[in-house]
Amino acid sequence: MARARLWTSATILLAVVLAVLVVPPLTDLDQQLVAFSDKLRPPTPSHPFGTDDAGRDVLLRCVYGLRVSLLVGVVAALVATVVGSTVGALAGALGGWPDRLLMRLVDAFASVPHLLLGIFVVAMFRPGLWPVIASVGLTHWLSTARLVRAEVLSLRERPYVEAAISGGSTRWRIAVRHLVPAVLPRAGLAAVLMVPHAIWHESALSFLGLGMPGHQASLGTMIHAGRGSLLAGDWWPTLFPGLFIIVPTLAIAGLAGVWRERISPRRRSELML
Amino acid sequence: MSALPWAPMARMAGRRLLFAVPVLLAVTFGVFAVAAASPFDPVDAYAGTAARTASEQTLEELRHNLGADRPFTEQWWDWLGSAATGDLGHSTALRQPVSEVISERLGWTVLLCVTAFTLTVLLGTALGVLAARRRGGPADRFTTAACYTLEAAPTFWLGLLAIWLFALELDVLPAGGLTDTRSDAVTAGQVASHLVLPAAVLAVSQLPWFALFVRESLVEALDEDYVRGARARGLRGRTVLLRHALRSGLLPVLTLVGTRIPELITGALLVETVFSWPGIAAATVEAALAVDFPLLAALTVLATAAVLLGTLLTDLLYGLADPRVAFDG
Numbered sequence: 001m002a003r004a005r006l007w008t009s010a011t012i013l014l015a016v017v018l019a020v021l022v023v024p025p026l027t028d029l030d031q032q033l034v035a036f037s038d039k040l041r042p043p044t045p046s047h048p049f050g051t052d053d054a055g056r057d058v059l060l061r062c063v064y065g066l067r068v069s070l071l072v073g074v075v076a077a078l079v080a081t082v083v084g085s086t087v088g089a090l091a092g093a094l095g096g097w098p099d100r101l102l103m104r105l106v107d108a109f110a111s112v113p114h115l116l117l118g119i120f121v122v123a124m125f126r127p128g129l130w131p132v133i134a135s136v137g138l139t140h141w142l143s144t145a146r147l148v149r150a151e152v153l154s155l156r157e158r159p160y161v162e163a164a165i166s167g168g169s170t171r172w173r174i175a176v177r178h179l180v181p182a183v184l185p186r187a188g189l190a191a192v193l194m195v196p197h198a199i200w201h202e203s204a205l206s207f208l209g210l211g212m213p214g215h216q217a218s219l220g221t222m223i224h225a226g227r228g229s230l231l232a233g234d235w236w237p238t239l240f241p242g243l244f245i246i247v248p249t250l251a252i253a254g255l256a257g258v259w260r261e262r263i264s265p266r267r268r269s270e271l272m273l
Numbered sequence: 274m275s276a277l278p279w280a281p282m283a284r285m286a287g288r289r290l291l292f293a294v295p296v297l298l299a300v301t302f303g304v305f306a307v308a309a310a311s312p313f314d315p316v317d318a319y320a321g322t323a324a325r326t327a328s329e330q331t332l333e334e335l336r337h338n339l340g341a342d343r344p345f346t347e348q349w350w351d352w353l354g355s356a357a358t359g360d361l362g363h364s365t366a367l368r369q370p371v372s373e374v375i376s377e378r379l380g381w382t383v384l385l386c387v388t389a390f391t392l393t394v395l396l397g398t399a400l401g402v403l404a405a406r407r408r409g410g411p412a413d414r415f416t417t418a419a420c421y422t423l424e425a426a427p428t429f430w431l432g433l434l435a436i437w438l439f440a441l442e443l444d445v446l447p448a449g450g451l452t453d454t455r456s457d458a459v460t461a462g463q464v465a466s467h468l469v470l471p472a473a474v475l476a477v478s479q480l481p482w483f484a485l486f487v488r489e490s491l492v493e494a495l496d497e498d499y500v501r502g503a504r505a506r507g508l509r510g511r512t513v514l515l516r517h518a519l520r521s522g523l524l525p526v527l528t529l530v531g532t533r534i535p536e537l538i539t540g541a542l543l544v545e546t547v548f549s550w551p552g553i554a555a556a557t558v559e560a561a562l563a564v565d566f567p568l569l570a571a572l573t574v575l576a577t578a579a580v581l582l583g584t585l586l587t588d589l590l591y592g593l594a595d596p597r598v599a600f601d602g
Contacts, residue, residue, distance in 0.1 A: 108299045111577050111584075113535040115542055116557065120304065120573055123561035124311035200427060204543060207429045208558050223430055231448070235437050242430035249425035 009254030016248050020067045023060075040234050050236035052222075053229050058237055061222060062244045068218040069245070072133055073199035079137030080198070081191040084144025089183070091145070092152025093175070103149070106142050114139040115204055122210045132211050136198045144190045151183050185263045193256050196249040203245055219245050282589055289588065293581040300577045302349055304570045309345035316341055318365050318564050352570070362567035366560055371571045374556055381451065382545070382552030386537050388468060389475035390530070393483050396476065398523065401487025406514060408492055416488070420481035428478040428540050432547035435474050446470050449549040471548040478540045479533065486526050494522035524594045531587035534580050 035055035043050045049058035091102040109117075118135040125131040155161055155178070164174050199219075205211035206220025214221060219241040226237035316336050320327065327335075336342045340351065352362070361371035404416040423431075440448035447453070447470075452463040494500060495518050503513045538554065545555035553572065560568040 104295075108296045108303075111296050111580050112300055112573065113538040113576050113580060115539040116573055116576050119542070119557065119561045120569055121307060123564055123569060124307055124313045124566075126312065196425065200425075203427055204429065204539075207427070207543070208546060209562055210558075220427070223427070223433065227433060230433055230437050231441070233437070233441050235434070238430070238433050238437070242427060242434070245427055245430070246422060246425045250421060253421065253425070 005254050006258045009251040009258070012247060012251040013255065016066065016251070017070075019063055020070060023063050024067065040229060040237075042234075043236055049240045050234075052226065052237040053234075058222075058240050061217065062219065062240055065217050065219040065222050065241060066244050066248070068212055068216055069199050069202060069220070070195075070248070072129070072136070072202045072212070072218065073195045076133045076136035076140070076198040076202070077191050077194040079133060080140035080194055081144050081187055083137065084141035084190075085148045085183070085187050087141065088145035088148030088150075089152055089179070092149040092156070093179070099149075102145075106145050109139075110142050115201065118201060118205055119208065119210055122205055127205075127210050127213060129212065129216060132202055132205055135205065136201045139201070140194055140197060144187060144194075147190055148183055148187055151186055152179060155179055155182055189256060189259055189263065192252060192259070196252050199245060199249065277593070282592065285588065285592070286585060289581075289585045293578070293585075296581060297574060297577060298353075301353065301570070301574055304573055305345045305349040305352070308566055308570070313564055313566065314341075315339055315566060318566065356571075361571040364560065364565050364568040366563035366565035366568065367556070371568050374568060375553060375571065375575065378551060378553040378556055381550060382541060382554055384464075385468065385472055385475065385545070385550060385552055386541055388472040389540075390479065390533075390537065392472060392476035393479040394527075394530075397480050397483030398487055398519075400480070400484040401491060402514065402519060404484070404488040405491035405495065405518075413488075416484065420485050423477060424481040427543075428474065429543040429547050431477060432471070432474045432544055435470055436547070439470060449547070451551050467548075471544050471550050474547075475537075475540045475544045478544070479536060482533070482536070483526070486529070487523065490522040490526055491518055494518040497521075528587060528590040528594050531583035531585070531590065534583035538576050538579065 035051070038047075038051050038055040039053055041047055041051045041055075047057050047059065049062065052058055052061065087102055087106070091099040117139050121135040121138060122131045125134070161174060161178050164178060169177075202211055202218060203220030203223070206218050207224045209224060212218040212221050214225070217225070222241040223238055226241070230238045316332055316339060319339060320332075320335060333342075340348055355362070359372060361375070363369075364371050364374055367374055400416050400420075404413040407413060436448045439446045447467050449467070449471075451467055452459055491514075495514075497518075500513060500518050503517045504510075508517075541552065541554040542558060544550065545552045546558050549555065553575075557569065557572045559565075560572065
């Protein structure tokens with residue numbers, strides 16, 4: 001069961017990543033190619049996902065859109081993980097008032113609904129690639145910070161760390177040799193699980209008109225643009241970009257589930273988003 | 274339930290409110306700090322296109338009148354002072370006082386969210402029971418897979434597809450708005466028919482979390498000794514499931530309802546925009562698109578207050594539901 005899930009998820013993810021990496025540079029298909037004579041054609045063999053209101057191929061645009069969405073998702077998840085791990089590690093390692101202060105900061109951030117905070121940041125800094133990445137990164141580091149702090153707090157009490165301290169290791173050596181290797185798998189898992197969240201967040205911003213601009217269309221931008229066609233009854237420019245969000249999300253969640261079982265086999269956990 | 278622990282509950286509520294004040298202050302301060310660091314110009318937002326043709330002197334005067342030439346900490350302090358008296362400033366996008374926007378629209382959002390959440394609880398409980406009844410069976414596997422797929426699906430996308438299916442193809446429900454465009458009066462029947470789709474989509478977006486939680490909680494409860502005892506006494510399977518396991522299994526889930534307010538706000542932001550529902554969340558998106566700082570700032574703080582209130586509610590309910598939990602958090 002777990003094996004089948006691992007292989008299905010890995011195959012889907014590999015296919016998606018390959019499509020996103022290979023199609024744009026290797027083919028000379030132009031996703032922005034406008035052909036008004038072919039506008040809003042329903043799915044046919046030559047355009048498997050149909051064409052949008054400017055006659056552009058929806059399948060090709062989905063691949064390009066996923067490229068943008070994945071780029072934003074991965075970079076934002078990395079930003080969030082680095083910020084979260086740093087704050088969490090500092091709080092856990094320093095203890096005392098820096099810990100209390102940092103954790104209050106996390107509590108305050110957690111009290112603002114994520115999408116609302118994201119909307120606020122993007123609205124103030126004008127929509128675009130970096131504000132979107134900043135907005136996602138800024139709202140998603142909290143869980144990682146809590147997780148890393150808890151991990152560091154529990155590691156501090158372990159016998160091997162105490163042995164290293166009494167053996168005269170420097171703080172730096174303890175951090176690099178003992179803390180980082182122990183925290184890394186969990187932080188990595190959190191980062192991987194954050195990618196779908198980041199994609200979701202980015203596509204929501206883009207759908208609201210507060211995300212990626214038209215010339216860097218992400219899947220959310222495409223759904224935003226397809227809204228007019230949908231209200232006229234043409235469903236394909238909206239349906240397929242949404243499926244392109246769901247399928248990689250499920251694949252990533254499937255892989256993360258297998259990974260989680262490997263690093264903590266006692267808790268037989270299920271697929272989780 | 275005759276002897277509620279009023280005194281400890283009140284003490285905890287008081288402590289939580291005391292904690293909420295610095296958080297709210299920090300959030301308002303953060304909002305002003307972000308605005309100060311951003312390229313946002315309040316004079317531009319206030320004057321609109323007129324700012325491009327106005328002379329430098331007029332703009333300077335305007336800047337002075339708006340108080341935009343002072344440091345942001347001072348502006349923040351002033352805002353706090355007038356907010357305490359109920360004056361939240363003037364919305365530049367909707368051209369009316371922010372407090373008026375909130376009082377006009379808050380009710381519609383509450384109606385939408387309460388309807389949706391009631392639906393989530395009913396549907397989620399039913400699905401959770403169905404899945405937990407036979408763990409690993411076809412119903413369980415189907416429900417679980419459907420929940421994960423729904424969790425991955427963007428809410429706005431579900432809303433658009435629902436419009437396409439129910440308003441365009443089947444033509445049974447209105448596509449959006451609060452009333453028909455023809456009518457000027459807001460009648461209960463019209464609002465109800467316009468409420469169905471947005472509330473259903475918002476409910477479905479919250480459903481995966483709730484159904485899976487109920488399922489897990491029930492699966493755990495079904496392993497308990499008292500359930501085995503009830504089975505051994507020869508009670509019917511349904512009685513054991515609904516009267517014994519569900520009763521204790523649902524309690525922890527219901528107490529966590531208050532912690533879902535952030536997700537509910539996120540869902541409302543998207544659903545209200547998709548369905549042109551005239552609520553406060555749609556106004557937030559409009560404010561953001563028009564860079565309407567006074568409205569956006571007030572609504573961000575309002576949402577934060579709602580989240581803090583939800584957390585407090587959760588803690589109170591948790592203490593009531595489980596007497597072993599002391600009110601000292």
